[in-house]
Amino acid sequence: MIGTHNGTFHCDEALAVFLLRQTATYRDADLTRTRDPKLLDTCDIVVDVGAVYDPEKLRFDHHQREFDGVFGHGYITKLSSAGLIYKHYGKEIISNHLSLSPEDPKVETLWLKLYKEYIEAIDGVDNGVQQYPPEIPPKYRNGTGVSARVGWLNPAWNESVDSKSVDTRFEKASKLVGEEFLSRLEYYGNAWLPARELVQNGLDARSSVSPSGHIILFEHFCPWKEHLFDLEKELSVPEDQKPIYVVYPDETAGNWRIQAVPMSPDSFVSRKPLPEPWRGVRDDALSQVSGIPGGIFVHASGFIGGNQTQAGALEMARQALTM
Incomplete structure (x- = not known):
């Protein structure tokens, strides 16, 4: 059982849940959306709720005051639940999806590439990390990113819905952001990485x-x-x-x-x-x-x-x- 919070959902936990479902352990896992600590305690793994980050206990929240985790490898953006799950499970997901050995150096290359090109922005948006100094106003507003598209799947403030229908919308959001992640992974694995090999050969x-x-x-x-x-x-x-x-x-x-x-x-x-x-x-x-x-x-x-x-x-x- 995967646990995350109920109510309004965001791109980070939508992707975190999708990513977990790409692993062998949680491929067929059910999902519980709640903030009740007793219910969360019954879950095998919990993301984006619970005020605990402890990989050994399979608890992956980033909202606690003392949390300052980053991906490393030169990246300094604070992690969201998406970045946390990707940091711990991303290599397994990549090797499984592309049928690569976990020890294949291509897995490490793609793991870093996907964080740079896809995951880091989700971490940044969820944590309110600005891309540039606040004194520089943007020339236009961009509401087309995947975090914004997930946000639009939430019910409107004056729309009457029950928890079951919101959970259904969450599953739709998780599929949206997750399928986009897999599309990126397939492109980088099947097109971007082979190009790197050609450039390496030409350079040599x-x-x-x-x-x-x-x-x-x-x-x-x-x-x-x-x-x-x-x-x-x-x-x-x-x-x-x-x-x-x-x-x-x-x-x-x-x-x-x-x-x-x-x-x-x-x-x-x-x-x-x-x-x-x-x-x-x-x-x-x-x-x-x-x-x-x-x-x-x-x-x-x-x-x-x-x-x-x-x-x-x-x-x-x-x-x-x-x-």
Whole structure:
């Protein structure tokens, strides 16, 4: 039996209950929603109520004055019941859902990724942790996040409902936030993580593309920016050996792209933009000014360009390094 509080529900305990139901122990567990201590004492595990955080006793509340638990690994946002359950059971859930060994290093990578991309925001919203200093007013209101969507499933203040109907709404909220979690997990496990492996391979093989190691070649397109910066940090790649250009096939047109590596994953400033004489030039004019056949375009800012062939895109990268 899983226990949590009754009345108005929130995203954190809705997700916590869903996550517990993804474990072998609580997969078929019933749910009791109450604040009665005697009833909670009959539950096998209790989340978001009871004023106790004690993993050995299977009590996971975060509302007590002295509670200051965080996820760790560089994250400092105070945990909600969602973060608490994820911290203790997340690896089991990931390994079960993706059929991975618990010792597989991919489980640790995905555990950290899911906290960063999904769980931490739920912790922050539930605990009232602001994303930015309060003196900076937001330019617009965003009520579309999953915490807000769960909140809208509660009955209106002037709506007549009984506890059974609210419990039914809670189950709907738990399914909503939980299925979104699983969707993220499947994407990161089946798409994001394989891209990381391709970037790792390209980073390892870059000296065979260019002796300087400043050019990475991908035989298949993949989202590479986040992975490249993470791997550079993990591998302590020296500044003078970091990639400057990435060459990869266009996703749809069958052509090839050359892209300048930005200063950071979200930056519009490149480590070394493509040469100024090429910028804003297209097709035959680009081939003439660069001396490289098959030119398609170079963006006016110099962050990206295109060529009809892999050999042409690689030659653009090699020439750009020297200009």
